[in-house]
Ligand SMILES: Nc1ncnc2c1ncn2[C@@H]1O[C@H](COP(=O)(O)OP(=O)(O)O)[C@@H](O)[C@H]1O
């Protein structure tokens with residue numbers, strides 16, 4: 001279980017996130033929505049331990065973000081907003097490279113299976129020849145090499161074709177349902193958020209997304 005308690009973040013004197021509190025259970029998919037600049041990436045970066053909050057506490061199961069940073073990191077799979085993979089390398093070479101950086105070992109057939117699980121079947125293809133959707137899938141596969149419990153995905157489906165978007169969505173649903181992962185992800189596609197997420201966290205002053213999702217009958221918490 002992930003607990004976020006009274007989390008705030010300022011950049012200089014500018015408050016970005018203010019007193020955010022919520023919890024995520026195993027097997028839950030949480031949508032994080034809000035207008036551009038609301039602080040979605042900042043919140044994900046904090047949950048990924050890349051940035052520190054100005055105030056508040058976060059814990060994952062029995063581990064706290066203040067004291068157990070190193071162990072917490074082992075439990076996190078993070079896909080940042082900007083794709084970070086080697087363009088000149090093949091899918092296989094990327095997976096093998098990132099496996100070497102991971103703390104848990106996987107052999108080549110397991111790495112290949114991880115790609116196939118999300119319908120990424122271009123094992124020998126250089127990344128530069130893949131579609132945007134395939135690159136996103138590879139980024140996601142890389143973040144899962146060490147079997148993390150908490151998945152943090154920053155706009156994983158932005159700007160990609162509908163088929164890949166559906167395949168990524170279905171994959172995330174399976175990960176939550178069968179593997180009991182905790183998933184937090186951001187998107188601007190409200191139909192996708194509605195279909196995929198159990199609950200939604202809405203940040204920022206603009207009530208547009210909150211109202212839209214509540215009209216869809218969604219369970220929304222806003223900050
Ligand atoms: N490292 C930083 N230093 C100063 N301001 C930042 C930094 N990162 C983000 N911001 C500001 O914080 C706000 C929230 O940004 P961000 O979390 O990227 O929003 P979102 O992902 O919702 O579009 C923006 O106004 C952005 O300019």
Ligand SMILES: [Mg+2]
Pocket residue numbers: 040041042081154
């Ligand atoms: Mg962002």
